[in-house]
Amino acid sequence: MNLLAEPLIQRMLLVGLLVGLAAPVMGTYLVQRKMALLGDGIGHVALAGVAAGWLAGSLFDLAQQDALAIPGAVLFAIIGAVVIERMRSRGAAADVVMAILFYGGIAGGVLLIGLAGGSNANLLGYLFGSISTVTWGDVWMSVGLAAVILLVGLGLRTALFAVTHDQEFARSTGLPVEALNMVVAVLAAVTITVAMRVVGVLLVSALMIVPVAIAQLITRSFARTMHLAMGIGAALTLTGIWITVFYDVQPGALIVTLGVLVYVAVASITSLTRRGT
Amino acid sequence: MSEPAEIRDVPPSLVEARDVRVSLQGTEILHGVSLTAQPGEVVALMGGNGSGKSTFVRSIVGAVPHQSGTIRLFARPATASSRAHLGYVPQRISAAGGVSATSLEVVTSGLLGSRDGADRVGARLRGLVPPRDAHARARAALRSVGIEDLAKRDVSRLSGGQQQRVLIARALVRKPRLLILDEPMAGVDLESQVAFSHTVGHLKHDRVGVVIVLHELGAMAHHIDRAVVLERGCVTYDGPPPKDLGVHALPGHDHEHPHTDPPTRDGGLGLEGP
Numbered sequence: 001m002n003l004l005a006e007p008l009i010q011r012m013l014l015v016g017l018l019v020g021l022a023a024p025v026m027g028t029y030l031v032q033r034k035m036a037l038l039g040d041g042i043g044h045v046a047l048a049g050v051a052a053g054w055l056a057g058s059l060f061d062l063a064q065q066d067a068l069a070i071p072g073a074v075l076f077a078i079i080g081a082v083v084i085e086r087m088r089s090r091g092a093a094a095d096v097v098m099a100i101l102f103y104g105g106i107a108g109g110v111l112l113i114g115l116a117g118g119s120n121a122n123l124l125g126y127l128f129g130s131i132s133t134v135t136w137g138d139v140w141m142s143v144g145l146a147a148v149i150l151l152v153g154l155g156l157r158t159a160l161f162a163v164t165h166d167q168e169f170a171r172s173t174g175l176p177v178e179a180l181n182m183v184v185a186v187l188a189a190v191t192i193t194v195a196m197r198v199v200g201v202l203l204v205s206a207l208m209i210v211p212v213a214i215a216q217l218i219t220r221s222f223a224r225t226m227h228l229a230m231g232i233g234a235a236l237t238l239t240g241i242w243i244t245v246f247y248d249v250q251p252g253a254l255i256v257t258l259g260v261l262v263y264v265a266v267a268s269i270t271s272l273t274r275r276g277t
Numbered sequence: 278m279s280e281p282a283e284i285r286d287v288p289p290s291l292v293e294a295r296d297v298r299v300s301l302q303g304t305e306i307l308h309g310v311s312l313t314a315q316p317g318e319v320v321a322l323m324g325g326n327g328s329g330k331s332t333f334v335r336s337i338v339g340a341v342p343h344q345s346g347t348i349r350l351f352a353r354p355a356t357a358s359s360r361a362h363l364g365y366v367p368q369r370i371s372a373a374g375g376v377s378a379t380s381l382e383v384v385t386s387g388l389l390g391s392r393d394g395a396d397r398v399g400a401r402l403r404g405l406v407p408p409r410d411a412h413a414r415a416r417a418a419l420r421s422v423g424i425e426d427l428a429k430r431d432v433s434r435l436s437g438g439q440q441q442r443v444l445i446a447r448a449l450v451r452k453p454r455l456l457i458l459d460e461p462m463a464g465v466d467l468e469s470q471v472a473f474s475h476t477v478g479h480l481k482h483d484r485v486g487v488v489i490v491l492h493e494l495g496a497m498a499h500h501i502d503r504a505v506v507l508e509r510g511c512v513t514y515d516g517p518p519p520k521d522l523g524v525h526a527l528p529g530h531d532h533e534h535p536h537t538d539p540p541t542r543d544g545g546l547g548l549e550g551p
Contacts (some may be wrong), residue, residue: 019483032376159405162386165374172338172365173390173403174357220431
């Protein structure tokens with residue numbers, strides 16, 4: 001049987017490929033700004049958005065109760081990203097703001113899902129990913145969002161690099177610094193909601209950061225780090241999803257574990273080769 | 278729009294700051310500071326730690342807002358678009374971010390921002406992407422500061438002096454008419470100081486105005502046309518640089534040690550009033 005002809009496997013691989021390519025693009029900017037954990041903060045807010053969407057679905061008596069879960073996640077994640085960015089630009093300690101969003105997101109999520117008449121089990125699919133339930137509708141939404149992330153993230157690479165590298169200099173050149181910072185924050189939020197389906201809220205940040213961390217061990221250029229991280233991200237998601245076709249393991253956890261193993265292997269090899277020279 | 282005759286006769290200043298007041302977190306740092314620089318003029322902005330030098334240049338380049346006073350660049354009010362011809366070298370804490378970047382990438386980022394006609398949307402959008410010949414121009418800027426061979430090297434692995442030269446190249450790639458540098462000599466090796474002194478000589482020859490924040494004149498002394506001394510957010514001296522600088526002119530001298538002399542009006546720089 002040709003597994004690649006299976007529509008479900010096609011959908012899983014396609015979404016996996018898009019997420020694997022797009023997540024490290026935004027991850028590169030977050031690592032550059034030394035805000036690698038931003039994805040975790042926004043991810044937890046997205047969880048509250050899922051629960052709020054669920055609650056809205058039950059209030060409007062929708063046939064499919066979680067129909068508004070993903071739109072809710074997108075909305076909450078974007079609002080969370082805008083709040084973090086605004087507070088950061090006003091000089092608030094970014095780690096404290098993120099910690100508050102972190103706690104508020106997960107506590108709000110559990111409370112809202114309870115109010116919607118659901119159980120915490122309903123949130124599990126979002127916490128750990130549920131790629132095997134992906135529909136063609138989800139695929140097309142992922143295509144659209146990933147296209148925006150790739151278009152802006154790659155197209156404005158030099159400008160976003162300038163702003164994340166040296167904000168003061170960027171301001172002196174007349175670049176719209178605030179607007180570009182907001183673009184990074186909002187696109188990071190969009191990336192998280194797209195990637196949430198594959199690896200879940202708890203591991204979404206890993207898909208943005210781990211490929212960048214691996215690429216950093218190999219190359220010393222910003223553009224090459226980004227391109228290599230995209231390749232690594234896509235290879236990790238496709239390999240992980242392909243393995244879960246044959247073995248009954250959780251795809252999100254497998255993808256991230258593979259990434260961490262690759263990181264450890266590459267770090268060991270590069271440290272050995274450097275010691276040898 | 279025609280200008281009055283008496284203004285037309287005077288060459289327009291590249292930068293003209295008048296009575297600039299800046300407060301940061303509720304504390305007034307600058308209490309009405311003024312400065313001008315003409316084409317081809319090198320102005321040293323001097324003063325001790327905490328005198329407001331960096332805040333002043335940061336307000337000129339638009340990195341911090343000023344609460345009152347006026348700042349004009351190239352005879353126009355300072356706005357994002359008037360900064361098209363401005364080059365800025367911030368105080369170097371580190372030229373590196375969280376992700377490695379090559380010297381060439383850092384210098385190329387200097388080509389973004391305002392272009393001529395930046396008031397139009399099209400010009401502003403074009404300022405978000407580097408021009409086609411960006412890499413050639415970035416290489417030429419690195420060549421002009423003597424480090425073209427470091428173009429593909431990771432900036433974070435360069436020495437302090439080399440990193441500083443990368444940041445100067447990032448400002449020069451814009452072909453500025455006015456270059457503003459914040460303590461470019463701090464923690465810089467002698468070779469880079471000499472190279473920088475040559476660069477300033479060329480800029481002066483090309484009629485570029487230079488405002489440079491310095492702790493001491495050192496290797497730059499012979500290029501300086503005018504010294505402006507700040508003390509506690511006020512200008513205490515604005516005039517020709519002093520002939521005899523004594524110990525303060527020695528390379529490597531810093532103002533960290535306790536001075537035995539009583540403080541003077543010019544902040545201990547050996548300057549006389551205008």
